[in-house]
Amino acid sequence: MALSVDSILKLPAPKKVALLIVFLLVILGVYWFAFYRPQLERVRRKEAKLNDLIRERNTKRELAKDYEKYKAELKTIKARLKEVMAKLPEKKEIPHLLKSIANIGKASGLDILLFKPKGEERKEFYARVPFELKFLGRYHQIGFFFYSIAKLPRIITAENFTIERPQGRGEKGILQVTCTASTYRYVEAPPPQKKPERGRRRRR
Structure with a gap:
């Protein structure tokens, strides 16, 4: 039996409410699967990528700190070696x-x-x-x-x-x-x- 606007309006109030709920659920389902879910997946992928970039940035910062530290230590070692070498006669x-x-x-x-x-x-x-x-x-x-x-x-x-x-x-x-x-x-x-x-x- 096809439903028309007139037939829907003639339905009792409880049936109208039930029909409205079904209609809203269908709309929400379509919206969820067609729009919201893909957007949510994209947001999650971007969040994961952002977290990876943050971890990579933090790792590079630590490496940069270690590099400067090792660079300073190497400079000190070279200076000490130069002093020692100057005290070793030919x-x-x-x-x-x-x-x-x-x-x-x-x-x-x-x-x-x-x-x-x-x-x-x-x-x-x-x-x-x-x-x-x-x-x-x-x-x-x-x-x-x-x-x-x-x-x-x-x-x-x-x-x-x-x-x-x-x-x-x-x-x-x-x-x-x-x-x-x-x-x-x-x-x-x-x-x-x-x-x-x-x-x-x-x-x-």
């Missing part, structure tokens, strides 16, 4: 440096009994140049000698100390010091060796 400077140490000992009033360079010990990027020292002197002379050595612009260390009173010396306050002193020099890394190229086979 190979040609070693004889002059050893002579300077011997002269400081004499200028301090020490009686140098032994000044013997030993074999060079190679490490990764530097070489240790040890030498044996044995000398006689008073306490203040010994202290002045090591103080003067420490003031040199090059790195010099001392170890394996032996301090004793020398035998057969009548003077009081004289001490005999034996130690191993070392200086260091920078060693450049050797250039990488090229692999020999295999000869190409000639075609017969």
Whole structure:
């Protein structure tokens, strides 16, 4: 039975209300599936993309902070390395440096009994140049000698100390010091060796 406006108007009030509700539900259903739901999906996709962009931005900010931090640390390390490298003499400077140490000992009033360079010990990027020292002197002379050595612009260390009173010396306050002193020099890394190229086979 087809419904017309006149037939709808003649219906009882409860049926009119029920029919109106059905009509509204149909309109809402069409609106939901045809318009609102697609828009909602687009909004959700955009929200997800926005969240991804926010996370990416935050990650890049953290990376930028870390980059500046590492950049500053690298700059500090390079500066320290430069300072250390400046204190490592070149190979040609070693004889002059050893002579300077011997002269400081004499200028301090020490009686140098032994000044013997030993074999060079190679490490990764530097070489240790040890030498044996044995000398006689008073306490203040010994202290002045090591103080003067420490003031040199090059790195010099001392170890394996032996301090004793020398035998057969009548003077009081004289001490005999034996130690191993070392200086260091920078060693450049050797250039990488090229692999020999295999000869190409000639075609017969």
